[in-house]
Amino acid sequence: MSGIINTTQRRLRLALLATALTLPALAAQAGETISAGGDKSITVGLGVRASFTSVEDGAPDGTSRSADFNLDSVRLYISGQLTPMIKATFNTERDSAGRVEVLDGYAQFEPADGINLWVGRMLPPSDRANLDGPYYLNTWAYPGTVSQYPAKFAGRDDGATVWGKLLDKKLVYSVGAFEGHNRITGASNQSDNLLYAGRVAYNFLDPEPDPAYYTSSTYYGSVDVLTLAFAAQYQPDGVGTLARRGDYTAWNVDGLFEKKLDGIGVVTLEGAYYQYDTGGVADVPSSFGGAGPTDNVGGLTQGKAYLVGGAFLIPAKVGWGQFQPTVRYQHFDADLTGISTSQTDLGVNYIIDGHNARISAEYVITSTTGKSDGNAVVLGVQLQF
Numbered sequence: 001m002s003g004i005i006n007t008t009q010r011r012l013r014l015a016l017l018a019t020a021l022t023l024p025a026l027a028a029q030a031g032e033t034i035s036a037g038g039d040k041s042i043t044v045g046l047g048v049r050a051s052f053t054s055v056e057d058g059a060p061d062g063t064s065r066s067a068d069f070n071l072d073s074v075r076l077y078i079s080g081q082l083t084p085m086i087k088a089t090f091n092t093e094r095d096s097a098g099r100v101e102v103l104d105g106y107a108q109f110e111p112a113d114g115i116n117l118w119v120g121r122m123l124p125p126s127d128r129a130n131l132d133g134p135y136y137l138n139t140w141a142y143p144g145t146v147s148q149y150p151a152k153f154a155g156r157d158d159g160a161t162v163w164g165k166l167l168d169k170k171l172v173y174s175v176g177a178f179e180g181h182n183r184i185t186g187a188s189n190q191s192d193n194l195l196y197a198g199r200v201a202y203n204f205l206d207p208e209p210d211p212a213y214y215t216s217s218t219y220y221g222s223v224d225v226l227t228l229a230f231a232a233q234y235q236p237d238g239v240g241t242l243a244r245r246g247d248y249t250a251w252n253v254d255g256l257f258e259k260k261l262d263g264i265g266v267v268t269l270e271g272a273y274y275q276y277d278t279g280g281v282a283d284v285p286s287s288f289g290g291a292g293p294t295d296n297v298g299g300l301t302q303g304k305a306y307l308v309g310g311a312f313l314i315p316a317k318v319g320w321g322q323f324q325p326t327v328r329y330q331h332f333d334a335d336l337t338g339i340s341t342s343q344t345d346l347g348v349n350y351i352i353d354g355h356n357a358r359i360s361a362e363y364v365i366t367s368t369t370g371k372s373d374g375n376a377v378v379l380g381v382q383l384q385f
Contacts, residue, residue, distance in 0.1 A: 031077055031385065039084055045077035047135055051380035058376070072096045072380070073134065075103060085111050089122075093154055101153050101294060114164040116213075121158050125174040125199035126231050127272055128215050128254040129307070130155045136216040138268060138311040138326045139345045140360045140380045145330045146274055146305035149233060149250060150181040150195070152296040157195070161213075169207035173200045180235045181248060184289045184297050188245040188281075193236040195248075201229035218268050218324075220313055220354050221260035228255045239278040239300050246281030248300060250274070266313035270328075274305040282336055305332040313351065321352035326362075339369045347378075356384045 031045025049072040058066030074094040081087045086109060093103040106120030123131055129147040133155065137143075151157055159178030165171070180195030182188045206223040208215065219225060230253050238248030254272035261267060284298040291297035309328035316322070326349060331342040347362030364376040 040080075040082055042078065042080045045385060047073065047075035047077065047382075047384040049073040049134065049380060049382045051140070051378055053376055053378050055376040056374050070096050075135075085109065095154070097293070099293065103154055103156065112164070113169065114166050116163050117160065118163070119160045121152070121156050122161060123155050123214070124149070124151075124157050124159065124176055124178050124195070124197040124233070125161065125163075126155070126197065126233065127252045127274070128217065128229065128256060128270070129272065131213070131215040132217050133214075135382065135384065136214075136218075136355055138217045138270070138309060138324075138349070139328045139347060140362050140378055141345065141364070143307055143328065143330045143343075145332050145341055145343050146272065146307045148274075148276060148301065148305075148332075150235075150238070150248070150296055150300060152179070153294045157296065159194070161197075163213050165207070165212050169210075169212060170203040171200070172203075172208075172212050174198065174213060179296070181238045181296050181300065182240075182284070182298070184291050184295060186242055186289050187284055187297060188237045188240040188242060189235070190242055191237060193238070195233060195235035195238065197231070197233045199229060199231035201227055203227045215256075216355070217256065217270055217309075218266075218311060218313075219258060220351065221258070221266035223258075224260060225256055225258040229253065239283045240281040241284055244281055246279030247277075248279075249277040263315065265315050268311040268313075270307070270309045272307045276301060276303055276305075278302040278336075280336070301332075301334050302336055303332055303334040305330070307331075309345075311349075321350050321358075324349040324351050340367075341369075342367045355382070358382050 031043050033041050033043045035041050051070045051072055053068050053070060055066045057063055076092045078090045079087065088107050089104050091104040092100060094100045102121060104122055106118045106122045108118050110116040126149045127147055129143050130149060134142045157178040159176055161174055161176035163174035175198040178195045178197060180189065180193065183192060204226040206225060208225060208227060209223065232251040235248045237245045239246040252272055252274040257269045259267055278300055283300040286298040288298045307330045311324055311326040313324045314322055326347045328345045333340050344365045345362050347360060350359040352358060360380040362378045364378060366374045
């Protein structure tokens, strides 16, 4: 028996080694594809984000600047295809807290551009920032001040989505049902009410690149984009405790404009507005009832928020890549507490290979009602293979 086990282990190691040796650099969202005969294939990829952060008064003594190296994210991307219509995706994430979780895991039935069905764990229909994820933003950090839709892990939830591309792929729609929020003893959702989500986006210029369900805050001039979108989510008894429950309703509008100016550069403008309604009910804390960080419990806030940002890709190549100055401002007004929070990110990216290889430097200013302003310096590197 031990001989059989050892032989199996050797074969597995050899298979993994062979796979690793066949992995050159990837496109933005796809790794190396290995054919399994006919239409069958499997694609493997890897993403890494690491940074150095220095925060004002962030050191243990409370008065010195912190100096911290962070492994922000490591992602393993795997997708497979049985036929052009039947596919699957499995991605993992090791986040900055050291948790390794299933990021995505869903079956894909895609008979036509106009209608697709995904079932499993995925990003629900939501705002552009969430559908970008941290790897496809202009700025380094995710805009968590304003983008606050509930999620099980990294913006994801378990459920099903029907989506498609119509009108020459310029109209992208998606609608889905998901496990949702506060499914824990003593919290509001004791009836296992689902969360319903939808989004519709229209591209007035070029269609955004496939698959189009996922988005980016810049395409580095590969297409001219003017996209406006509306997204909404609703869950009965989505907020609060069993004794004091509130329905959860949230919606946002977002827009992206990007234009390549011949000989001048690529200009990018982005904006979003959000409204979150909890029915006037304060939500439970995220640790309520012993909930863990991936239980999708607590922490929702009623309020209004907005985001504006811009970037400019300078055409001249310096060394390996191009420079792209960026700016973003986000602001959230909480209705029940009266607390306002804002953040300004001023930065520059060094773009070596689009979203696959870039270096970022940012100066971040934060402001919260009743607290003095703070600042941080962030240096980050992102690679995808």
